[in-house]
Amino acid sequence: MKTKFTMILTLFMALIVQISFAQQKTVSGTVSDENGLPLIGTTVLVVGTSSGTTTDFDGKYTIRAKTGDVLSYSYVGYTTQNKTVGAASTINLSLQSDNTLDEVVVTALGLEKKKDEDLSSSTTVNKDALERSKESGIIQGLAGKTSGLKITRNSGDPGAGAYIQIRGQNSLNGNSNPLIIIDGVPVSNKSAGGATDGTVGGATDGVTQQSRLNDLSSEDVESVTILKGVAAASVWGAGAANGVIVIKTKRGKRNSKAVVNIKSSVAFDNINVEFKKQNTFGQGYPSWWLDDGKDYSSDGGMWVANTGLSWGDRISDRTGGDDTVTTGNTRFESATGNIIYPITSKNSTEVFNSTNRDQVFGTGITIDNSVNVAFGADKSSTFISYSDWRQDGIIQGKSSYRRQTFRINQVTDLSEKIKSKVSASYSRIGSDRIQQGSNLQGLYLGYLRSAPDFDNRDYVGTYFNSDGFPTLKSHRSYRNYLGSAAPTYNNPGWTINEQDNPNYVDRFTITPQFDWKIKENLTLTTRYGLDYYNDHREYYFPVNSAAGLGTGFYGERDLKEKTENFNTFLNSSHIINENLNLNLILGMSIDSNQYSILGGTSEQFTNPAVGDLRIFGNATAANESIASYKEETRKSGGYFILNMDAYDQLYFEASARYERSSTFEENVFYPSASIGWKFSDLVNNDILSFGKVRVAYGEIGITPEPYSTTTTYGPGGVFSSWGDGLSAAAYGNPFSRSNTLGNPDLKEERIKELEFGADIRLFNNKASLGFTIYDKTTSDAILNVDVAPSSGFLGKRANAAEITNKGLELDGSVNLINNTNFTWKLNANYSHNKNKVTDLNGVESVFLAGFTGTSSRVVEGHPVGTLWGGKFARDSNGGYVLDDNGFPTISEEEGVLGDPNPDWIGGVGTVLSYKGFTLSAQLETSQGNDHWAGTEGVLKYFGIHPETANESTATADLKTFDGRTISNGTTFRGNIQDFGGGDVALDLEWYTANGGGFGNQSESFVKDASWTRLREVSLAYDLPKKLIKNAGFSSIRLTLSGRNLALWSKIDGFDPDINLTGATLGRGLDYFTNPSSQTYAFTLNLTF
Amino acid sequence: MKKMKFNLILLTVLSIFSSCSDYTDGINKSPNEFTDAPGDLLIGQANLAVIKINGSQASRISGIWTDQFTGSDRQYISLDSYIVTSGGFDDDWSDLYTGLAQSKLAETKAIENDDIFLEGVSKIMQAILLGEATSLWGDVPDSEAGDYITSPNPLYDSQVDVFAHVQDLLTDAISKLGETTVSGTYDTGFKSEGTWSEIAHSLKARYYLVAKDYPAALSEAKSGITLGNDLLSIHTSSSGSRNLYYQFIVEERGGYLTAGGPSKLHNLLSGAEPRLLVTPGDSKRKDVYFDGTELNTNVGGYFAIDSSFPLVSYIETKLIEAEAAQRANGSTGSEGLIAFNEARTHLASEYSGDFPLSTSSGINLTNEILEEKYISMIGSLQVFHDARRTNNVLSIPVKSTSATSIPQRFLYPQSEIGANKNFPGVIGLFEKTSINN
CATH class of the missing domain: 2.60.40.1120 (Carboxypeptidase-like, regulatory domain)
Known part of the structure; x- marks a missing residue:
């Protein structure tokens, strides 16, 4: 090469x-x-x-x-x-400052360009706005700050990744993330999730992993430019199809003495939304369930130990005092010394919702320190930084995140003509994650289902059986209050303290660049970028973790990724005549990506008392397994960009990229062109300071994922969706043909976009407005198309779909007041994107993420990610089809339940400064997005949801779901509803069937999850210069800030700005997802 | 001049490309997975699919709908009152048909290599999978199934045709396999002391019975599995090979599946519901099947961690023979009674209990045989087939107040409704399959 x-x-x-x-x-x-x-x-x-x-x-x-x-x-x-x-x-x-907002955008190649001459809809967020966010990740800090960009957190866990979407979903092919360019070279932004495997995202259990973009400290960032349009991004070819985020890191200044910046910040996190739990009725169920005799003569609930349900007796009806117990050998001695004997009569009227809550949640503390030094000599400039972010999460126990970063950016003139720029960074991250989701060992599942009359605090201890034989490290939860065996669900105390899910990341990037000024108007730039990380993950479930892992489980995964890019381009400027300038860039790039996973699991520990030892080999050979995955892709391409401006008011840009990728061995061509007219020069008007209209057309592609062209064979095994199954390894490794048909005819997806926009400034540049409308179509979108299972395959990769995104983006800002002592700025943005899968090749729907009963899917005629699941049967008028008892019946076919994509999103920000004080605030909103409230449904099933603790008095003889009659005047636990056939009684028979989360419909749990939040607010004070000058400081700033302080949403119990399946295409799912947080922070900045 | 320069540049770029294809090309071959596999490995996967359809969700649903079991928790409460959706059947259908494709692949490999034994075994697997598919769903893809390249949207064959094909497959298999023993012949996941041929005869008897061809069922049953030669699935206490019921009940979904109520099967064994033929030995059998009103997953229990699950057995064969004889011979002869009493004698020794022989005749005897099959074949799909075939002659309770019969079929899966362009149309849960009409 x-x-x-x-x-x-x-x-x-x-x-x-x-x-x-x-x-x-x-x-x-x-x-x-x-x-x-x-x-x-x-x-x-x-x-x-x-x-x-x-x-x-x-x-x-x-x-x-x-x-x-x-x-x-x-x-x-x-x-x-x-x-x-x-x-x-x-x-x-x-030269006179042109008194514009002197906004600069960074192009896809990392070159700066005046926004006024830019023909794209790119927007830039600078460091001030990023630093205000108090987020550990840069991406999260962008939320609400610019149009066209949607950021959704994976969960509130420290360091959790986020999902980034620019102008709607373009593709169904693998990762939906935009391309991230740091200082001119692409870096990895893979987010691989999953509990015990290394698959990329989509898991409904496990821990929320970080996204690789969190590895960068926001303190190092000068600006972030979002290239939303295809035309602006197309120079990167495939890979840039989901948009490009160009990050520029800070640099030193030449001929400058050392400037030292020290920042120290302490932040306090709290859970921002919680589920409410009823505390009226205890653990148990009605006595008529006992022998299933359906003898309804006694219809009261009774206390039943170890049941999952809280449909028991009214707690206040108990006699009070201590429970009656059998004192004998059989007992549980907790680690704290409490002794729990078998209960023969539940007398206590105590409830524990709040102590159980405090066992799990508390105040998370983040200490964030960073220091950077910038200096420059005659022929060089240097920027060195170190940062240390230490965060303990809102979940007590093993939930933490520590990130240390080190960076050096050096620019040196090697000669008059040759300049070198070298950026290098190292990040080290260690974190502890908490199990979540559909997971018997997950936090929320065990915590939220816990009965209100059960005290979770004594979760670990010694169980003695009737012979007095002790079992050490026994696990006690409301599903097994004596800890006699691994309980059905984890006690949350066990989840957060005994289980262990650490991960460690080491990441290096190095980016050398040489600029050779061959002639005055001709520069050759050559860049190389290397991004390498190792992400080591461990999963440890001690013996007696909840069912399934009761004999212990240890897993380990090492993920490694190396991303390399070599890019070289010639940049030449030509002044043809007074009125015509020309700039030409001609370049080529090659990319390579190597990704591998190596891991193994060990279960059924031979030595159960492993303590802190995390090793393989503590199990028989049959209970050990190992797995590996390797992937390599390469790409090479050439491009040119032609820029012309005529009469300082007509601009034209054309670019083209020609490339070839290893996953699709054919050459593809992506052209784009834009034209703009600065019309304000022709209009002599006091109101209009600047005006430009622009039109851009671009094409870009997405190549097939690696290895999708052949049908593969591997060790098989059979597994039911209920969890039972037979593994190949246990049966001599029989081979199975993959259920996904390899498709040798796969070709690239092609995205074509036409955008039209205008940028206007008014009143001597005091107000600005930018708007863009776009129409984007992805044709030949690749997806796993379901094929008829009777054909022997379940799916195939195919160029089968067409997706359109049409939208409108508005960005506006106004300087309301601009005095020496007092300034007030307002900015706002609005984005509307209509996403639609216009063609799915006749396939009804394709599963993206979620569960058998409720999932996020691709459905023809609906947006990507559409919520799908079981529905009530409807008659031709849309009314329920009722059963004999007056309850709605279930449709035999599943269908569309909602759209998780917002109708529009927007943000409003303001910055007020008066003398040394600066007050800023940012509001963000998302409207019209639906969310599946899976947790709520399940809490109704268990009789935990407050709605299930309502008591109603029958106003007539009411039928129950199971056909009983509740006679007029009788008060019962439940609610009264009319589904169209007259009032019926919604009691536990309804909630434990179709009225709850385990029933066969989920339409009643898909809800409008529109939200508006006070994303951030901060008050900063700069100490007067004359005061600090003598102490040797050039600036001292104190900042009080808050993040996520207020949330307005119709959704109860959780913040709809999180998603169970992380940064995957599957959207709008909540099922015992770890909660999100709010932050109060105090920051001190020192500069000298 | 300028134009020339431009062209030159373009030419340069193009030349980079023509030479850079060797950088990108040739690495898109998966380093993780094979692109082919030998027949003996492929058949193993088909065998596992057969074990799954017989011992996993399909079997649990059959057990609940025939009131051998009770759906007691979460989604199983709905299942207990027949509330199901098409999506709930995706899993079984998919495993069944990918298993079928897998056995067809093995068959192709077998023919390539002149391996008549592999060919025979793969035909038996196809017969079981197709036989169960058509018994559960009625009309199902068969002639165009498992061959995506030529038939991406397989047509549905009539139930009669599928049963005829199942018999052909088994006839072929018998001719290929002769007296080959199961043990050592592509027996991944299976154990049996018998020959493939006797197993194939029992299967022929089974599917003739489901198709109501009683004389043929009778004659095949007579060549079927002999005592001690049941075809069983192998389960051990190691992870990945545990009994499927055990995994479901103990590890995955505690409390979902019980005999609470108690179920009809539990009542028959406990004596709460009198048996047609008084059987004191049932108290011992009950202790093997159940632990209180839970399924017995303890050591020695029917659903213990390492308990084998019968796929086709001597007791089934004998009871088919008995019933088929009753129905084929009408009131004449004692073939039915003899076969039935052989089954009872076997049970007496198996449970070391008192299983008195029958002296009944006619319809009483037939019902005694059916009741014995209902009890003996706990968790078997055959019980669900029998209940539907006999118009629920055993009066299995209808568990939903809004239903008038027990379910008559499985629903076609959502995956097939959505993706097969030749899907014939949704059929309700209570509509009988054509052979039962």
Whole structure:
């Protein structure tokens, strides 16, 4: 490859055409800003020629020009000036800040560009806004701050990843994340989840993993630019189809003494939304269930030990006092010394909802310290930073996240013409995760289902059987209050203290870059990027963890990924004449990605008392397993970008990329073109300060995932969706043909987008408004199409779908007040995206994530992620089809239940400063998104949900779901409802059947989850300069801030801004997902 | 000049590409998975599919709907009153048909390699899978099943045709396998002391019986499994090979499946419901089947961690022979009684209990035989087939107040409704399959 590159370089150089000039003289001078400070890097061009230069570190330049030539001086954020060369050979001038918002966007290649000349809809969020967010991850910090971008957290766990969606879902093919470019090179943003396997996301149990983007400290970030449009992103080709996020890290300043920044912050987290639990009725069920005699003569609930249900007796009806127990050998001695004997009569009227809550939740504390130093010499600049984020989660016990990062960014002039830039970073992360979701060993499952009259605090101890034989480390929960065996569900205390799910990440990135100024107007940039990490995950379930893992389980996974990119491009500027400038970039890039997972599991521990030892081999060979996965992909491509501007008001850009990837061995071509007109120059108007309209068209693709072209064979096994099954390994490893048919005819998905937009500033640039409408179509979208199982396969990868995204984005800001002492800015954004799967090749629906009964799917004619599941049967008028008792019956076919995608999202932010005080706030909203409240449904089943503790008095003879009659005037536990056939009684028979979360319908649990929140608010105070100057500080800032302080939503019990299945295509699912949090923080910034 | 330069640039870019294909090409071969497998490994997976259809969810549903068991918790409460959706049957259907495809692949490999034994065993697996599919669902894909390349949307064959094909498969299998023993012949997951041929004859008898061809069932049963040669699934206490009922009840879904109520089967064994033929030995049998009103998952229990599960057995064969004789011979002859009493004698020795012989005749005897089969074949799909075939002559209770009979079939799965363009249409749970009409 190296020799090939040398050859290419030679070829490039051969293309450089020399143009010579006559009668020239040398002009030199200094360019400064309005304060007289040198402007380094100002472009000086001889108009009409290709001759040009830039100013040096002292703002000085030297250029050859003829008398009468016009020299153009331009610098980003300043008004361009032209000077005609006269007799003098020295031209000094100062450029005026152009009093625009001097907004700069960063292009896909990491080059800066004036937003006013940019033809894309890209938006930039700068460091101030990011630092205010108090989020550990940069991505989470972007939420609500710009249009077109939707961020959803995976859970509130420390360091948990997030889902990023730009302009709706384009593809169903694997990872939906945008491409992340840091300092010009792509980095990994894989988020691999799952409890005990290394599969990428989608699991409904396990722990919430981090996303790789969290590995970067937001303290290192200068700005984040979101390239929303296809045209802007297409230079990266496949991989950029879900949009591009370009991150620029901080750099040192040249000729500057060392500036040291120290930040120290302490933050307090609390759970922000909690499920309510009833505390009226105890653990148990009605006496008529006992022998299933259905003898309803006694219809009261009774206390029953160890049952999952809280449909028992009314707690206040008990006699009170201590429970009657049988004192004998049989007992549980807790680690805290309490002795629990078998209960013969439940007398106690105590309830434990709040102590059980306090066992689990508390205040999480984050201590975040960072220091960075920036300095520069004549020919170099350096930025060095170190940060240390230590967070203990709101879940007590083993929930934590610690991230240390180190970065050095160095720019050095190797010679007059060659400059090197090297960025290197190292992140080390250690965290403890808590099991969640549909998981008998998960936190919320055991905690929320716990009966109100059961005290969870004594969860571990010694069980003595009737002979007095002790079992150490016994596990006690409301499903086995004596701890005589592994209980059905974990006690939450066990989940958070005894189980252990640590992970450790080591990550390096290194990005060397060389800029060779071959000629004044011609630069060759060569970059290499290496991103490597090792993510080590462990899963430890001690002996006596809940059913299934009662004999102990240990798993380990090592995930490694290496992402490399080599990119080189020639950048040349040409001034054709006074009115026409041209810039051409021609480049090539090669990418390589290697990913592997190695892991194993050990279950049924031979030595149950393993203590802190986490090893394989503590089980018989049959109970040990090992698994590995390897993946390698490569891509090579060439691109060119042509930029033209005419008369300083007409802009044109065309780009093209031609590429080939290892997963699809054919060359593909992605063209794009944009045109813009700065019309404000023609309109002489005091109100309009700036106006530009723009149109862009772009195409981009997504290549098939690796290894999807062949049908594979591997060790089989059979498993039912209920969990029982036979593994191949236990039966001599018979081989099974994959249920997914390999498809050798797969080709790339192609996304075509047309966008139209305008950028306007009014009232002397005090108000600005940007809007964009777009129409995007993905054709040949690849997905796992269900095939008729009777054909012998269950699915195949196919170019089968068409998806459209149409939307509108608005960004506005206004400087309401702008005095020396008082400024007030407001900004707002609005995004509406309509996503629709317009064609699914005749397939009714495709499963994305979730459960057998309720899932997030792709359904033709509906948006990606549509919620799907069991429904009530309906007649032709849409009314329920009722059974004999007046209750709705279940439709034999499943169907669409809701749309988890919002109709629109938006944000409003404000920054107020008065003297040293700065107050800022950010509101964010998401409207029209549906969510499956799976937890709520299940809490109704168990008789925990407050609705199930209502008591109603029958106003007529009422039928129950199982056909009993509750006679007029009788008070019963439950509710009265009319499904269309007259009032019926919703009692436990209803809630434990179709009225609860284990019934055959989930439509009643799919709800409007629209929300609005106060995402962040902060008050900062900068100590007066004169006060701190003597102490040697240039700035001292104190900040009080809050995150997620208020939430308005119709959803009860959880924050709809989280998702069970993490950063996958499956959206809008809640099922015992670990909760989210709110934060109060205090920060001290010191600069000297 | 400019144009030339531009063209030159384009040319350069193109030249990079033509030479860079060797960078990208040739690495898209999975380093993780094989692209082919030998027949002996493929048949093993089909065997596991057969064990699953007989001992997992389908079997639990059959057991609940025939009131051998009770659905006591969560989704099983709904299942107990016949509240099901098409999606609930995806799993069994998929495993059944991928298992079928797997055995067809094995058959292809067998023919390639002139391995008549593998060919025979793969035909038996196909026969079991198709036989159960058509018994449970009625019309099902058969002639076009398991061959995606030529038939991506398999047509549904009539139940009569599928049963005829099942018999053909078994006839072929018998001719290929002769007296080959099960042990050592592609027996992954299975154990039996007998020959593949006697097992195939028992299967022929079974599916003739389901199809109500009693004379044929009688004659095949006579060549069927002999005492001690049951075809059983192998289960051990190691992870991944435990008894499927054990996994479900103990490890995965505690409390879902019981004999609470108690169930009809529990009542018959406990004496709460009198048996047609008084059987004191049932108290011993009850202790093997149940632990109180829970299914017995203890050591020595029918559903213990390492208990084998019968796939086709001597007792089934004898009871088929007995019933078929009763129905084929009408009131003449004593073949039915003799076969039935052989079964009873076997039970007496198996449970070391008192299983008095019958002296009944006619319809009384037939019902005694059916009741004995209902009890002896706990957890077997055959009990559900019998109940529907005999119009519920044993009066298995209808558990839903809104239903007038027990369910008459499994619902076609959502996966097939959604993806098969030749899907014939949804049929309700209480509509009989054509042979039972």
